[in-house]
Amino acid sequence: MALSTTSTLATKRPTERAAGPRVIRNPPWVRVVFMTVALLFVGSFLVLPLAAVFIEAFRKGVGAYFQAFTDPDMLSALKLTLLTAVIAVPANLVFGVAAAWCIAKFDFRGKSLLTTLIDLPFAVSPVISGLIYVLVFGLQGWFGPYLGSGDHPWFGEWFNQQDIRIIFAVPGIVLATVFVTFPFVARELIPLMQAQGSDEEYAAITLGASGWQTFWRVTVPNIKWGLFYGVILCNARAMGEFGAVSVVSGHIRGETNTMPLHIEILYNEYNFVAAFAVSSLLAMLALLTLLLKSLVEWRAQKGAE
Amino acid sequence: MSVQVDHIRKTFGQYTALEDVSLTVKSGQLTALLGPSGSGKTTLLRIIAGLEYADEGSGRIQFHGEDVTDVAAGKRKVGFVFQHYALFRHMSVFENIAFGLRVRGHRERPSKSEIADRVHKLLKLVQLESHAERLPNQLSGGQRQRVALARALAVEPKVLLLDEPFGALDAKVRKELRRWLREFHDEINLTTIFVTHDQEEALEIADEVVIMNQAKIEQIGTPQEVYDQPASPFVYQFLGNVNVLRAQSLVGAGIDEPRASALESDGNIYVRPHDIEVVPFVPGAQGLTAVVRYIHAAGPQARLSLEQVQSREPVEVEIARSELDSLQLKHGDLVSLRLRQGRSFTGDYTI
Numbered sequence: 001m002a003l004s005t006t007s008t009l010a011t012k013r014p015t016e017r018a019a020g021p022r023v024i025r026n027p028p029w030v031r032v033v034f035m036t037v038a039l040l041f042v043g044s045f046l047v048l049p050l051a052a053v054f055i056e057a058f059r060k061g062v063g064a065y066f067q068a069f070t071d072p073d074m075l076s077a078l079k080l081t082l083l084t085a086v087i088a089v090p091a092n093l094v095f096g097v098a099a100a101w102c103i104a105k106f107d108f109r110g111k112s113l114l115t116t117l118i119d120l121p122f123a124v125s126p127v128i129s130g131l132i133y134v135l136v137f138g139l140q141g142w143f144g145p146y147l148g149s150g151d152h153p154w155f156g157e158w159f160n161q162q163d164i165r166i167i168f169a170v171p172g173i174v175l176a177t178v179f180v181t182f183p184f185v186a187r188e189l190i191p192l193m194q195a196q197g198s199d200e201e202y203a204a205i206t207l208g209a210s211g212w213q214t215f216w217r218v219t220v221p222n223i224k225w226g227l228f229y230g231v232i233l234c235n236a237r238a239m240g241e242f243g244a245v246s247v248v249s250g251h252i253r254g255e256t257n258t259m260p261l262h263i264e265i266l267y268n269e270y271n272f273v274a275a276f277a278v279s280s281l282l283a284m285l286a287l288l289t290l291l292l293k294s295l296v297e298w299r300a301q302k303g304a305e
Numbered sequence: 306m307s308v309q310v311d312h313i314r315k316t317f318g319q320y321t322a323l324e325d326v327s328l329t330v331k332s333g334q335l336t337a338l339l340g341p342s343g344s345g346k347t348t349l350l351r352i353i354a355g356l357e358y359a360d361e362g363s364g365r366i367q368f369h370g371e372d373v374t375d376v377a378a379g380k381r382k383v384g385f386v387f388q389h390y391a392l393f394r395h396m397s398v399f400e401n402i403a404f405g406l407r408v409r410g411h412r413e414r415p416s417k418s419e420i421a422d423r424v425h426k427l428l429k430l431v432q433l434e435s436h437a438e439r440l441p442n443q444l445s446g447g448q449r450q451r452v453a454l455a456r457a458l459a460v461e462p463k464v465l466l467l468d469e470p471f472g473a474l475d476a477k478v479r480k481e482l483r484r485w486l487r488e489f490h491d492e493i494n495l496t497t498i499f500v501t502h503d504q505e506e507a508l509e510i511a512d513e514v515v516i517m518n519q520a521k522i523e524q525i526g527t528p529q530e531v532y533d534q535p536a537s538p539f540v541y542q543f544l545g546n547v548n549v550l551r552a553q554s555l556v557g558a559g560i561d562e563p564r565a566s567a568l569e570s571d572g573n574i575y576v577r578p579h580d581i582e583v584v585p586f587v588p589g590a591q592g593l594t595a596v597v598r599y600i601h602a603a604g605p606q607a608r609l610s611l612e613q614v615q616s617r618e619p620v621e622v623e624i625a626r627s628e629l630d631s632l633q634l635k636h637g638d639l640v641s642l643r644l645r646q647g648r649s650f651t652g653d654y655t656i
């Protein structure tokens with residue numbers, strides 16, 4: 001009797017294990033079909049285009065590829081892109097931390113409005129983001145007429161002598177970029193800080209720490225991986241933004257072209273090798289971002305264990 | 306150091322968390338703030354700590370006669386232990402305990418070796434010497450609790466405040482740790498206030514129990530006082546089991562002195578299950594007639610669930626097992642109940 005029981009158990013177990021999770025028992029062909037569809041999709045829509053960028057870039061050899069980077073207009077576009085990122089990322093870093101801190105740790109009137117407003121740049125089309133700045137700062141816009149040099153009765157002598165250009169100039173590009181990358185850091189931090197609560201901060205305060213010490217010694221270490229992740233995404237978007245920047249830039253070669261805009265110009269001039277060579281730079285930035293992102297996630301998970 | 310709370314009021318919008326609360330905690334005592342959730346006990350603790358401020362224009366908080374109402378939390382010299390410990394998750398146990406010393410200004414900050422000395426002393430005190438380099442998430446709940454305690458003590462507070470110190474622990478660790486806390490308190494002799502909703506916990510370890518309900522203090526007293534002489538029906542019901550008998554039904558049963566005051570006020574008499582005597586039913590004899598419904602005989606005391614014959618209201622009685630055996634009660638038997646002790650309350654009480 002006992003023998004037969006053990007034998008049925010012994011025969012039953014392996015089949016149960018092979019069947020996988022408790023409920024789902026799909027026949028093998030279903031799994032094959034699904035995996036094939038998924039792989040085909042990823043292959044044709046993600047891997048293939050990425051490969052195409054590099055193949056096109058090297059079509060006329062390594063020499064032609066590197067030739068593309070010696071073009072002064074290209075170098076100026078690269079510089080402008082870096083400059084924009086260097087301004088936009090820290091600006092949104094400071095803003096994002098401040099906003100997330102307010103929203104996660106305090107209750108105040110208009111909190112939900114602020115939370116909604118932070119998402120605005122995600123919700124509107126980048127072209128509209130650009131147009132907003134043209135409407136506000138453009139020559140026919142609200143403030144535009146007062147920014148150039150001229151005789152404006154409300155402002156002082158010094159201001160009237162300045163010829164401030166925002167649209168079709170670097171400040172406009174920076175402003176538009178700051179606008180579109182506005183939500184990344186804040187969005188990343190708010191749920192994280194809400195989940196962590198404020199008890200650790202309160203504990204630090206009862207132990208005699210000042211607000212500043214509490215922020216640097218308790219809050220920042222707790223959010224550092226989320227912060228880093230937000231900054232990576234923010235940077236990727238700041239360097240890759242096309243729509244909003246395109247509207248405010250004016251496409252002046254060597255002056256107001258960022259890398260994505262420069263690629264478009266090169267492409268429209270049938271200079272495919274150069275266009276793809278510059279694209280490959282942005283593609284590598286994307287790959288680097290993904291690599292850093294996985295690294296951060298891995299570290300954050302390790303830290304949480 | 307004694308703590309004095311003087312006519313404190315706290316509202317959150319429409320909601321009143323504390324309504325004119327006054328309290329004096331004697332120096333060196335272990336005091337429990339006991340009450341159901343929403344009674345305002347945690348709010349009171351946070352106001353004493355300075356983590357929350359009482360309403361403008363309401364009363365004052367004094368530590369040993371010194372007004373600290375407007376003193377910031379960090380300067381009150383209080384140690385606060387949070388319900389979920391709030392340990393700094395990215396710091397080792399050692400760093401957690403050292404934090405309060407490290408953040409001090411240049412002049413007051415002890416040297417590195419002094420800090421290490423003090424931390425190790427505290428680790429020894431809470432029996433966690435071998436865990437100095439662990440991170441909080443590598444510790445058990447009870448261990449985290451003790452680290453939180455050591456961290457609060459590192460800054461040499463004059464008052465120790467604990468918010469539901471055993472709330473997040475399982476039953477066995479809870480019991481061990483509360484006995485440990487009592488012994489610990491006797492050793493360091495620091496004025497300590499802890500919040501709890503567990504009456505057993507409060508009655509077992511506190512020198513004095515402050516019972517709170519609906520933003521007010523119901524009663525303050527030693528565990529024995531509050532258990533034996535509850536000041537209100539709420540306290541009666543909150544501390545252990547109680548039978549609420551209508552005074553009118555006792556008059557009918559011929560039991561003497563259902564006090565006049567009880568008949569006038571809410572008309573109830575409150576009797577603990579072990580204050581009721583059970584005798585075999587004899588027709589015409591004095592006592593409240595009841596039918597035995599259930600007998601729970603597991604444990605040192607037997608619990609009887611009875612039903613009054615006249616009013617059909619339930620009564621719970623606790624008697625010794627030996628008494629149950631000599632009575633030889635069965636389901637459905639008729640018995641007479643006599644009250645050894647009961648209490649009535651005048652005035653309006655909401656329960």
